[in-house]
Amino acid sequence: MTGGIPFNGPFVAVAILIGIAFYIMVSKRNMIKLVMGLSVLASGVNLFLITLGYREGGVAPIYTNAPPGIMVLPVPQALTLTSIVIAVAILALMLSMIVHIYRHTGSTDSEKSRIMKG
Amino acid sequence: MAVSLAVFIGFLVAAALLIHPFGHPPAEMDDYIIQNTQSETGTNNAVTAVVFDYRGFDTLGEATILFTAVTGVVMLFRKKKKEEG
């Protein structure tokens, strides 16, 4: 590298968010807490997609009554829309499966509902 | 397990410091889109033009995902009808 290392504030925040989400998913046993960890992971990835497309001193890429200045990139914002909808769909299916597992086995511990034993 | 988690988070932070500096992304495709949105698609909103016109096929796939999720949730909560006789 020729220059120094740039201090990218938002990218380091994304890395810390993903690290916290992985710690939650590895070390908790309650099923609802696993779903919460997955939701934090999805939020971290959406934040990463948006901060990839920022130009310094830019305005929103919409021409209706636009203030003068250069515009930020519109393509990462379109990809983030799709990612948010997919996260909602995954969350709905996981929560309904947790309701079924609770009615079938009687507890929300992920160790007590293993199918293959022995 | 704590050691492997610390190594993983350290790798993520190091990768975050080596991406391009924060305000200057490499952008040739987006410059073309910003210049030619109003003459090719006719809208004022560049984000809607990208979602529905330049990349409309991804929106079709996402509509399919939403439809599949709704079908799965409604199917999981059906009641069994008791047979009479």
Add this chain to the structure above:
Amino acid sequence: MSKIVRSMASLLTLFVFIYGLYIIMHGHLTPGGGFQGGAVFASGVALFIVAFGSDYLHKSLKEHNLSVLESSGALVFIGLAFGGLAVVFFYNFLVGSPIFGHIPAFGSNPGDMWTGGVIPFMNLAVGLKVLAGLSAILLVMALATNVAEVEE
């Protein structure tokens, strides 16, 4: 829920529905569009379910009608995509034609409603699909957890 909550909710749900439809309709001029307006509409339905109970809503709104609404939205979207098949699969065949085909001047301008080509129709189709789908998910899950409490 109590009398105050029910009267305020029946007044405010109407405004939330109008706001959601406004965001869907003006998707080609202001930030917003199909997905965002559908999500706002579904949060209005969630307010109604919390204030009045899911049994009250289930008497007048079955899941079958919501499923028909969602499927018709998806079919209109695919039909519009096949409409420009003379050139390419998702071609915008209404730019320049008299229906929605004005072309705005380059640069900052106050928005003209009749621009956009085939995009306002696609916004309406996707908005209908998202609001019917999210409302169906909310209604089915509220009904299932409600009945389980009554049985035990």
